[in-house]
Amino acid sequence: MTKGLKIASIIATVAILFFLILYRPYDVPYRDNPAGSETAAPSYGDPPAQTAEPTLTPTPDPQVLKKSAECFEEGVRLLELKEYEQAKGWFLQVSEQDTEHYDKAMELLAECLAGIKEIRLEAARASFDKAHYRECLSIVEQVLPDLPGDPDLTDLANQARNRLDNPVLYDGPVYHIFFHSLIVYPELSFDGDSMSDGYNKWMTTVSEFKAILDQLYDRGYVLIDIMDMFGRDGSGKVYRKEIRLPEGTKPLLLSVDNVSYEEYRSGDGFAKRLVLDDNGEVATLVRTPEGEEIITRDGDVMPILDDFVKSHPDFSWNNAKGAIGLNGYEGILGYRTNRKNPDWEKEKNAVQPIVDALLANGWRVANHSWSHSRSFSDMSITLDDLIKDTERWEDEVGSITGSTPIYITPFGIEFRPGDPRMRYLVSSGYYIVCSVGNRAHYDILDGFVLMERINIDGYKMNYARKALAPLIDVDKVYVPRRPPLE
Ligand SMILES: [Zn+2]
Numbered sequence: 001m002t003k004g005l006k007i008a009s010i011i012a013t014v015a016i017l018f019f020l021i022l023y024r025p026y027d028v029p030y031r032d033n034p035a036g037s038e039t040a041a042p043s044y045g046d047p048p049a050q051t052a053e054p055t056l057t058p059t060p061d062p063q064v065l066k067k068s069a070e071c072f073e074e075g076v077r078l079l080e081l082k083e084y085e086q087a088k089g090w091f092l093q094v095s096e097q098d099t100e101h102y103d104k105a106m107e108l109l110a111e112c113l114a115g116i117k118e119i120r121l122e123a124a125r126a127s128f129d130k131a132h133y134r135e136c137l138s139i140v141e142q143v144l145p146d147l148p149g150d151p152d153l154t155d156l157a158n159q160a161r162n163r164l165d166n167p168v169l170y171d172g173p174v175y176h177i178f179f180h181s182l183i184v185y186p187e188l189s190f191d192g193d194s195m196s197d198g199y200n201k202w203m204t205t206v207s208e209f210k211a212i213l214d215q216l217y218d219r220g221y222v223l224i225d226i227m228d229m230f231g232r233d234g235s236g237k238v239y240r241k242e243i244r245l246p247e248g249t250k251p252l253l254l255s256v257d258n259v260s261y262e263e264y265r266s267g268d269g270f271a272k273r274l275v276l277d278d279n280g281e282v283a284t285l286v287r288t289p290e291g292e293e294i295i296t297r298d299g300d301v302m303p304i305l306d307d308f309v310k311s312h313p314d315f316s317w318n319n320a321k322g323a324i325g326l327n328g329y330e331g332i333l334g335y336r337t338n339r340k341n342p343d344w345e346k347e348k349n350a351v352q353p354i355v356d357a358l359l360a361n362g363w364r365v366a367n368h369s370w371s372h373s374r375s376f377s378d379m380s381i382t383l384d385d386l387i388k389d390t391e392r393w394e395d396e397v398g399s400i401t402g403s404t405p406i407y408i409t410p411f412g413i414e415f416r417p418g419d420p421r422m423r424y425l426v427s428s429g430y431y432i433v434c435s436v437g438n439r440a441h442y443d444i445l446d447g448f449v450l451m452e453r454i455n456i457d458g459y460k461m462n463y464a465r466k467a468l469a470p471l472i473d474v475d476k477v478y479v480p481r482r483p484p485l486e
Pocket residue numbers: 257258368372410411
């Protein structure tokens with residue numbers, strides 16, 4: 001037999017089996033006949049019975065009746081507790097043979113459905129009012145099969161769809177928030193060593209970050225892509241693009257700085273590097289306080305935000321996530337890709353699929369300088385050194401990530417527009433420049449836009465509560481375990 005024939009005969013056998021299972025010719029209709037021959041079917045010789053047709057209504061099986069009565073009782077009990085979903089399940093099991101309970105069960109089932117509708121409609125309306133239109137739709141879609149064509153539900157669903165399909169112009173302020181790599185184990189970060197104070201000021205913990213996301217979402221913020229906010233025309237002029245979002249939502253930009261997972265931090269409760277998990281999704285490799293290395297999605301901003309958007313799709317417009325500010329001096333994302341490392345090529349190959357996965361999933365990359373040198377912080381860096389730094393970044397980082405127009409200045413410094421160093425950055429293609437500040441603010445300057453970003457970390461949560469107030473309520477976020485700031 002050829003291979004083709006073999007496959008064909010297997011398919012035929014499977015098809016016949018399926019047919020037999022579905023058709024079940026051996027499965028004759030159930031007929032309870034405890035009285036034996038008295039109600040036996042008429043023989044072929046008899047005329048067809050007109051009035052006394054042998055009954056097909058089975059005599060109820062006492063077992064079935066007992067079970068049915070139990071289901072009914074359980075349904076009644078749960079309905080009294082307003083556990084509509086559960087009660088519904090029990091009423092649906094009441095047997096049609098159970099004439100004592102069946103009609104009443106159907107009546108109470110209708111009561112359950114009305115209760116379910118009331119609860120779900122209220123939840124869907126609450127989502128709608130928070131401008132969580134996808135969430136609203138999904139609540140309605142879950143309950144519609146039980147209440148097909150219900151006018152209240154379909155009307156609300158149509159309104160939500162309408163909001164999603166017809167985004168409106170937004171021209172209010174746009175906040176840009178940023179974080180450093182998250183603290184996974186505060187007990188290791190705040191252990192009193194020389195680094196503790198810096199972590200306490202400039203870092204955010206995983207649980208704080210999650211609480212921040214909850215609040216931003218609750219307030220109707222929606223992540224957008226910074227490339228959807230600013231553009232540059234043929235003459236090199238930068239302009240703000242039109243932002244259109246579902247009515248009632250507010251755009252938000254997010255970035256993460258210094259994502260290198262430097263060696264000096266190992267043992268201080270941060271992730272060691274980004275990895276791909278078994279599903280090919282970006283996760284973190286983390287060392288627990290017990291010294292065990294685990295792969296978790298809870299180890300830094302990127303996988304946590306990816307998961308949050310997955311479960312709250314309203315939080316992101318067009319799957320936008322944020323910009324990852326990369327340095328080069330210790331490589332990127334926990335891989336030692338700098339040419340100082342003899343194994344840099346191997347590391348580069350290892351990090352490439354992770355970069356590709358991030359870029360494919362709504363993340364952008366920003367140049368955050370190769371060196372993150374102190375000479376930036378006091379603005380003493382020379383033009384020559386800036387050129388070397390930028391070329392090195394493009395060689396060691398840009399060759400992996402692709403080029404980017406986003407430059408996140410180290411230490412949040414701002415070069416003035418006429419500064420030759422700024423002119424150099426613009427001529428190298430960087431026209432979206434991000435610094436650090438306290439406002440939702442940007443200036444379109446000579447060939448570039450300079451945008452302030454607000455860090456949400458220990459320092460700002462202590463000293464800039466007012467600046468953060470439009471974004472979060474610090475009291476609902478701040479981890480009391482943090483030591484007091486010095
Ligand atoms: Zn930095």
